[in-house]
Amino acid sequence: MQVTIINIGDELLIGxxxxxxxxxxxxxxxxxxxxxxxxxxxxxxRQAIWNAVDEAMRESDxxxxxxxxGPTKDDITKKLLCEYFGxxxxxxxxxLDNVKRIFESRGYELTPVNRAQALVPKCCEVLNNDLGTAxxxxxxxxxxxxxxxxxxxxxEWLMRNRVxxxxxxxxxxxxxxxxxxxxxxxxxxFLSDLIEPWELSLPEHIKLxxxxxxxxxxxxxxxxxxxxxxxLKGLYDLAGKYIVGEDCETLDELVHTTLIKRGLTLAxxxxxTGGNIARLLTAQAGASAYFKGGIVAYSNEVKESVxxxxxxxxxxxxxxSEATVREMAEGVRQRLGTDLAIATTGIAGPDGGTKEKPxxxxxxxxxxxxxxxxxxxxxxxxxxxxxxxRSTNQAFAMLIRMICQKH
Numbered sequence: 521m522q523v524t525i526i527n528i529g530d531e532l533l534i535g536x537x538x539x540x541x542x543x544x545x546x547x548x549x550x551x552x553x554x555x556x557x558x559x560x561x562x563x564x565x566r567q568a569i570w571n572a573v574d575e576a577m578r579e580s581d582x583x584x585x586x587x588x589x590g591p592t593k594d595d596i597t598k599k600l601l602c603e604y605f606g607x608x609x610x611x612x613x614x615x616l617d618n619v620k621r622i623f624e625s626r627g628y629e630l631t632p633v634n635r636a637q638a639l640v641p642k643c644c645e646v647l648n649n650d651l652g653t654a655x656x657x658x659x660x661x662x663x664x665x666x667x668x669x670x671x672x673x674x675x676e677w678l679m680r681n682r683v684x685x686x687x688x689x690x691x692x693x694x695x696x697x698x699x700x701x702x703x704x705x706x707x708x709x710f711l712s713d714l715i716e717p718w719e720l721s722l723p724e725h726i727k728l729x730x731x732x733x734x735x736x737x738x739x740x741x742x743x744x745x746x747x748x749x750x751x752l753k754g755l756y757d758l759a760g761k762y763i764v765g766e767d768c769e770t771l772d773e774l775v776h777t778t779l780i781k782r783g784l785t786l787a788x789x790x791x792x793t794g795g796n797i798a799r800l801l802t803a804q805a806g807a808s809a810y811f812k813g814g815i816v817a818y819s820n821e822v823k824e825s826v827x828x829x830x831x832x833x834x835x836x837x838x839x840x841s842e843a844t845v846r847e848m849a850e851g852v853r854q855r856l857g858t859d860l861a862i863a864t865t866g867i868a869g870p871d872g873g874t875k876e877k878p879x880x881x882x883x884x885x886x887x888x889x890x891x892x893x894x895x896x897x898x899x900x901x902x903x904x905x906x907x908x909x910r911s912t913n914q915a916f917a918m919l920i921r922m923i924c925q926k927h
Contacts, residue, residue, distance in 0.1 A: 521691045522557040523549055524576035526569075528587035528597055529670055533563040541586050544676055550742075552684045553693035554582075564588060569600055577663045582687060587670030589654035591633045598657075601667060602641040605659055609639045612646045615655040622653050647682040649674060656682060664690060697747040701739040701755065702771060704917040706762045708732045718754040726751065734909035736771060736917070764920045771916035772800040778923055779810040784859040786919075788814035789827055789852035791839065792866035792882055796912050812856045817848065827851035840865050840877050842885075842894045849887035849894075860922070861887045862915045869902040882911045886918045893922060 525545050531537040542559040549556055557580055562568040569588070576583040588597030602609055616638035623630045637653045640646055647656040647666075654669035656678045666683050668675050687693075703711055708730055712719075719728055725745050731738040741751075756763065765774040779786060788797050798814035801807050815826055820839055823829040828851035829844055837843045845865045853861035866882030873879035880899035885892055897914060899907050 521554045521581045521687075521693055522579070523554050523582045523584060523687075524557050524580040525559040526572050526576060526583065526585045527559065527561050527670070528564065528569060528585065529561075530563045532561050532587075540672055541670065541675055544672065545584060545586075545679060548676075548679050548684060549584075550696055550698060552688060553696045554687065554691075555696075564596065566596055566600060569597065570604065573601075573604060573665070577665065580663060581691060582664045582666065584683070585665065585667045586675055589637075589667065589669050591637055591653075597667060598640065601644075601657070601659065601665070605641060605643050607641040607643040610642045611638050612640045612655065614646050614648055615640060618648055618650075618655070619653045647678065647686070649678060650681075651677050658683075658686065695745060697741075697743040699741040699743070699747065699752075700767055700769060701741070701752070701763055702765045702768060702774060703737045703739060703759065703762045704735065704764050704771070704913065706737075706759070708737050711737055711759065711762070715755060715758050718758055721754065722751070733770075733913070734906055735911075735913040738769075764917050770800075771913050771920070773804065775916050775919060776801065776804045776807065776810075778920060779860075780806065782923065783810075784923065785810050785812050785857075786860045786862070787812050787852045787856040787858040789848040789861065789863040790814060790816050791818055791823070791848070791864055792868045793864045793908050793911050793915070794818070794868075796908050797862060797864070797915055800912065812858050815852055823848060826855075828855070838877070840867060840881055840883060842883055842896065845883040845885040846887075846892050846894050849885040849892055853887050859888060860919065862919055863887075864911055864915060866897070866907070866911060868907045868911075869904045871902075873902075880907055882907065882914075884911060884915045884918060886915070886922050888922060893918065 525542055527539055527541050532539045539561060546556045560572050562572045588595045619634060619637050620630055640655055640657055644657040644659050647658055649656050649669065652669055652671055652674040657667040659665040668678050722728060725743060727742045729740045731740055768774040790797055795814060795816045801811050817823045817827050820834050824831055827848050829847040833843045833847055845863050848863035848865065849861045863885045867873050867877060867879050869879035879902045882897040883894060885894040895918060899910055901907060
């Protein structure tokens with residue numbers, strides 16, 4: 521079964537809003553055994569939407585459209601689909617009850633403009649949107665079209681609870697299994713050379729993709745049919761020392777799940793990463809179970825007064841040094857009373873480097889009750905955000921290895 525995704529909105533087309541809907545929908549569809557043929561982004565322009573829908577309807581088994589279902593004049597998707605399918609707009613009792621329920625729960629009076637949210641093409645079936653007023657509309661036929669609201673949390677809820685179950689009932693879908701393996705400490709090209717014998721031995725129904733991000737390579741196996749975990753043995757035999765985890769999209773997700781599973785607590789002391797490590801961890805629901813707090817110690821004064829870094833250490837070695845990063849990690853762990861701590865200090869760039877310590881020089885330390893491990897990184901680049909992201913992923917990988925005693 522092949523699916524085309526069309527995301528509508530000027531804000532997506534011009535980059536004002538990041539189009540997370542496409543990635544979320546693709547991930548959910550793939551996990552449900554459906555192949556995503558393509559994704560398209562079009563603006564709030566009638567002919568562009570019509571052309572995209574017409575093309576997708578000719579090529580796909582199902583077309584999923586998001587956006588353009590609001591009460592304002594630029595929301596034209598509903599009227600366009602009504603015309604495309606040769607139908608007329610009628611008021612849906614189900615959609616109207618839903619709109620009334622939501623407005624009453626928020627203490628608002630239902631206006632004629634918002635009542636119009638309940639108007640839908642007569643030829644469609646309404647899939648109730650429990651989280652919002654914009655209806656989800658199912659257009660049956662040889663090629664099914666589903667129109668969903670563009671609000672990400674509404675769209676995802678509808679995909680999980682309404683759209684995918686109905687697609688699975690309507691079409692025969694194959695079993696597709698995806699498996700993520702997070703690899704850190706070796707470049708993508710070197711990793712490819714290292715695991716080539718294993719990759720060449722993979723059967724035809726298993727596809728391997730390399731997905732590099734800052735300081736990390738994610739290997740993704742896509743399996744059409746039954747998945748046998750034994751297939752990974754050859755990979756671990758060749759590259760086991762570089763593998764830090766499985767079944768997570770990112771290293772911060774891996775840290776999150778590992779700390780919760782093991783009941784450990786964490787604190788952070790960040791200089792060059794500027795709170796990026798803490799930001800990624802606290803973005804995940806449930807982080808309060810393990811994350812006690814973080815200190816952004818950008819100045820030497822804060823490193824001394826808050827973290828307890830010795831003045832003599834800073835005078836002798838400087839802020840960007842092994843001695844300083846060790847004392848930062850040990851200091852924040854002791855002060856916040858945690859099992860583990862991460863510390864970073866370095867020169868993120870694009871300036872501030874010296875001959876001895878060029879831009880991209882970073883020290884990272886992780887600490888627990890048994891000791892502290894520190895590592896020097898030389899990124900050799902003056903791209904500030906890239907250096908921050910690489911440092912963050914390196915810190916997460918060092919923490920995982922300390923917890924799991926991987927060396």
